[in-house]
Amino acid sequence: xxxxxxxxxxxxxxxxxxxxxxxxxxxxxxxxxxxxxxxxxxxxxxxxxxxxxxxxxxxxxxxxxxxxxxxxxxxxxxxxxxxxxxxxxxxxxxxxxxxxxxxxxxxxxxxxxxxxxxxxxxxxxxxxxxxxxxxxxxxxxxxxxxxxxxxxxxxxxxxxxxxxxxxxxxxxxxxxxxxxxxxxxxxxxxxxxxxxxxxxxxxxxxxxxxxxxxxxxxxxxxxxxxxxxxxxxx
Amino acid sequence: xxxxxxxxxxxxxxxxxxxxxxxxxxxxxxxxxxxxxxxxxxxxxxxxxxxxxxxxxxxxxxxxxxxxxxxxxxxxxxxxxxxxxxxxxxxxxxxxxxxxxxxxxxxxxxxxxxxxxxxxxxxxxxxxxxxxxxxxxxxxxxxxxxxxxxxxxxxxxxxxxxxxxxxxxxxxxxxxxxxxxxxxxxxxxxxxxxxxxxxxxxxxxxxxxxxxxxxxxxxxxxxxxxxxxxxxxx
DNA sequence: CAGCTGAGTGAACGGTGTTTACTTTCGCGG
DNA sequence: CCGCGAAAGTAAACACCGTTCACTCAGCTG
Numbered sequence: 001x002x003x004x005x006x007x008x009x010x011x012x013x014x015x016x017x018x019x020x021x022x023x024x025x026x027x028x029x030x031x032x033x034x035x036x037x038x039x040x041x042x043x044x045x046x047x048x049x050x051x052x053x054x055x056x057x058x059x060x061x062x063x064x065x066x067x068x069x070x071x072x073x074x075x076x077x078x079x080x081x082x083x084x085x086x087x088x089x090x091x092x093x094x095x096x097x098x099x100x101x102x103x104x105x106x107x108x109x110x111x112x113x114x115x116x117x118x119x120x121x122x123x124x125x126x127x128x129x130x131x132x133x134x135x136x137x138x139x140x141x142x143x144x145x146x147x148x149x150x151x152x153x154x155x156x157x158x159x160x161x162x163x164x165x166x167x168x169x170x171x172x173x174x175x176x177x178x179x180x181x182x183x184x185x186x187x188x189x190x191x192x193x194x195x196x197x198x199x200x201x202x203x204x205x206x207x208x209x210x211x212x213x214x215x216x217x218x219x220x221x222x223x224x225x226x227x228x229x230x231x232x233x234x
Numbered sequence: 235x236x237x238x239x240x241x242x243x244x245x246x247x248x249x250x251x252x253x254x255x256x257x258x259x260x261x262x263x264x265x266x267x268x269x270x271x272x273x274x275x276x277x278x279x280x281x282x283x284x285x286x287x288x289x290x291x292x293x294x295x296x297x298x299x300x301x302x303x304x305x306x307x308x309x310x311x312x313x314x315x316x317x318x319x320x321x322x323x324x325x326x327x328x329x330x331x332x333x334x335x336x337x338x339x340x341x342x343x344x345x346x347x348x349x350x351x352x353x354x355x356x357x358x359x360x361x362x363x364x365x366x367x368x369x370x371x372x373x374x375x376x377x378x379x380x381x382x383x384x385x386x387x388x389x390x391x392x393x394x395x396x397x398x399x400x401x402x403x404x405x406x407x408x409x410x411x412x413x414x415x416x417x418x419x420x421x422x423x424x425x426x427x428x429x430x431x432x433x434x435x436x437x438x439x440x441x442x443x444x445x446x447x448x449x450x451x452x453x454x455x456x457x458x459x460x461x462x463x464x465x466x467x468x
Numbered sequence: 469c470a471g472c473t474g475a476g477t478g479a480a481c482g483g484t485g486t487t488t489a490c491t492t493t494c495g496c497g498g
Numbered sequence: 499c500c501g502c503g504a505a506a507g508t509a510a511a512c513a514c515c516g517t518t519c520a521c522t523c524a525g526c527t528g
Contacts, residue, residue, distance in 0.1 A: 008495070008505080015506095031355055033267060038484065048485075050507045058485065118351045118436045121265055127437035138441050162455035164448040171444040187442065187449055194438065195429020202352045203361035204428065207372050208421065210405040214398040215421055221396035242474085242526085249475095272515065282516075284476045292516065 016054050018044060023065055024111070032114040035062060059122035062114075066126050069111045070136035076104050077143060089230050090147035090156075095220055097144065098193055102216055105197055113201055116194070133174045145178070145186050152182045156228040160184050192219045250288050252278060257299055258345070266348040269296060293356035296348075300360050303345045304370035308377060310338050315377070323464050324381035324390075329454055331378060332427055336450055339431055347435055350428070367408045379412070379420050386416045390462040394418050426453045 022040045037058050041048040055061045080100035081093045105112035114120075115137075119127055129135055133142070151157045163184040171183045196219060199205045200212045256274045271292050275282040289295045314334035315327045339346035348354075349371075353361055363369055367376070385391045397418040405417045430453060433439045434446045 012505090032352075033355055036484065037486090046506095047508055049487080049509085052486075053506060113352045116436070116438065118266075118347045121267055124437065127440050135441065141441065160452070162459065163452040167445050167448040171442055173443050183442075183444070187439070187444060188452060191429040191433050191439075191449060192426050193429075194433055195425040195427075198432045198436075199425050199428055202350070202432075203358065204350065205421070205425075206361050207369065207375065208405055208417075209407050210417070210421060211401050214401040215425060218394070218397040218422060225396065246474090270515065271517090280475095281477055283478080283518080286517075287475060 012054075019051060019054055019061065020065060020068065023061055027065070027114060028108075028110045031110055032062075032117070032120055035065075037061075057122070059120075062120060062123050063126045066115050066123070067136040069108075069115050070140050073101070073104050073115070074136070074140040074143060076100055077140075081143070090150045090154075091224055091227055091230075093147050094144065095224065098216075098220055101193070102197055105201060109201060112197075116198055116201060138174070141190070142175075144190065145172075145175070145182065148182050148186050148189075149178065151227055152179055152185075154231070156230065157181055157185055158226045158228070160188060163188060189219075189223050192223075246288075253285060253288055253295065254299060254302065257295055261299070261348060262342075262344045265344055266296075266351070266354055269299075271295075291356070293354075296354060296357050297360045300349050300357070301370040303342075303349050304374050307335070307338050307349070308370070308374040310334055311374075311377060324384045324388075325458055325461055325464075327381050328378065329458065332450075332454055335427070336431055339435060343435060346431075350432055350435060372408070375424070376409075378424065379406075379409070379416065382416050382420050382423075383412065385461055386413055386419075388465070390464065391415055391419055392460045392462070394422060397422060423453075423457050426457075 019040055022043050023035050025043075026035050026039060035058070037051050038048040041051055051061075055064070077097040077100045080096045081088075084092055084096055105116070127137065132138065148157065159181065165180045165184055168180045168183050168187075171180070171187070172178050193216070196212060196216045200216075205212060253274055256277045257269050259277075260269050260273055269292070271285050272282045275285055285295075289298070311331040311334045314330045315322075318326055318330055339350070361371065366372065382391065393415065399414045399418055402414045402417050402421075405414070405421070406412050427450070430446060430450045434450075439446055
C-alpha cells in the first residue's frame with residue numbers, strides 16, 4: 001500500500017534528482033542560458049516531452065535549481081560560521097560567512113551567475129517571491145542579518161550617518177522587529193560585498209587587470225573596523 | 235566614382251543603423267536574451283540570411299550594441315557633469331555623474347542589464363577586450379578616474395587604510411601614471427556604486443522591500459564625506 | 469555594353485520549448 | 499492472480515532560433 005506507493009514516489013524523486021543534476025551539469029558547462037530540456041532528455045535517454053511529467057516547464061526547473069543553489073550556498077556559509085566553534089563572536093562569524101560566500105561563488109561561477117545575475121526570462125518571479133521568509137533567497141539573507149542583530153543588541157553597531165534611516169522603516173517587512181539600524185548596516189554591507197562579487201563574476205573589472213580579492217577583503221576589513229569590540233567578559 | 239560609392243556606403247550605414255535600432259527595440263521589449271536575427275529581419279521585411287551581409291554573426295551585433303550603449307551612457311554622464319559649468323569642483327562632478335549613471339540605468343533597464351550583467355554567450359570577449367583604452371567600456375570608466383586623479387593631485391584624496399595597496403600596483407596597466415591611491419579609491423567607489431545598481435537591476439533586493447535610492451545616495455554621501463574640502467581660493 | 473560586386477532570397481540543417489495524441493509499463497484492489 | 503487505471507514515456511508536430519550555401523538580381527565600373 002503506502003510502502004509500494006513509496007517505492008514509486010522514491011523512483012520519481014530519483015528521476016527528479018537526476019534531471020536537476022544534469023541541468024546543473026549543463027549550467028556549469030555552458031552557462032545559465034544553455035540549460036536545455038532536450039539536452040537533458042538526451043543525456044537521460046529519454047524524450048524531452050517526458051520531462052513535462054516532472055516539471056511543468058523549463059522555467060520551473062530553473063527555479064527549482066535556484067532554490068537548491070541558494071540552499072547549498074547557505075549551508076556552506078553556515079558551516080564556515082559553525083567551524084569557528086560555539087562561542088565565536090559575531091564579527092568573525094560574519095567574516096567567515098562572507099569569505100565562504102566569495103569562495104563558493106568563485107568555485108561555482110555558473111551557479112553564482114544564475115542566482116546573483118539578472119533573472120532569466122520566465123524566472124523573474126523567483127526573486128519577487130522572495131518576500132516569503134521561507135524562500136531560499138530570504139533564508140540565505142537572514143543568516144547575515146542574525147549576527148548583525150546580535151551586534152546591535154550588544155550596542156556594538158555603529159550609526160551609519162550617511163544612510164537615510166527614514167526611508168528604511170518599511171524595509172524587511174517580514175522581520176517587523178528588526179531595528180532600522182540593523183537594516184541599514186545589513187543593506188549597505190550586503191550591497192558592498194555583492195558589488196565586488198558581481199563585478200568579479202560578470203567580468204566588469206577585467207579591463208582594470210586588478211586582483212579583486214583585496215577589494216573584497218577591504219570591504220570586510222572596513223566593516224569589521226566599524227564595529228565596536230566586544231565588551232571584555234568578567 | 236567615389237560619389238556613387240559614397241551613396242552605397244551611406245545606404246549601407248543606414249541599414250546597419252536600422253538593424254541596431256530594431257535590435258535595441260527587441261532588447262527593451264524582452265531582454266538581452268531575446269535579441270533575434272530572424273525577428274529583426276522580419277521587422278525589416280527581409281530574410282535573416284541578408285543580415286549576414288552586415289554582421290558576421292549575432293554576437294557581433296550584440297557587441298556593437300554594447301559599444302553604442304556604453305557610448306550613450308558615457309555621453310549622458312559627461313553631459314550631467316558639464317551641466318555644472320566649467321569651474322565645477324571634482325566632487326560635485328563625480329556626484330552628478332554617479333546620479334546620472336543610476337538614472338540612465340533605471341530608465342534603460344534592459345540596456346543596463348546587457349552591459350552591466352553577465353556577458354551573453356559569445357559576448358564574453360567584449361569585456362575582455364576592454365583592456366584597450368579605446369574600448370567603449372574603458373572610456374566610460376575613465377571619466378570617473380579623471381576627477382579622482384584631480385582630487386589626488388590637489389591632495390584631497392583620503393588614504394583608504396583598509397585597501398591593500400601592494401596588490402594594486404599592476405592595476406590599470408594602460409594608465410601607467412595612475413597613482414595606486416587613485417586606483418584604490420576608484421575601484422572601491424565603483425564597486426560600491428555598482429553593487430547598489432546591480433542589486434537593483436537584477437532584483438536582488440526585492441525581498442527586502444526596500445527603496446534602493448537612499449542606499450545609492452548613502453554611498454555617494456559616504457564618498458563625498460571622505461574627500462577633503464577644496465582649499466579656498468585667494 | 470559586358471562584367472563584376474554587393475544585396476537579397478530560399479531552402480536546408482540542426483537546435484530550442486511546448487503540446488497533443490498515443491502507447492507502454494506497472495502497482496494496486498478485487 | 500488478473501485486469502484496471504494511473505503514471506511514464508514516445509512520436510510527431512508547431513513555431514521559433516542561428517547559420518550556411520547556392521542562387522538571383524540590380525547596379526556601378528571599366
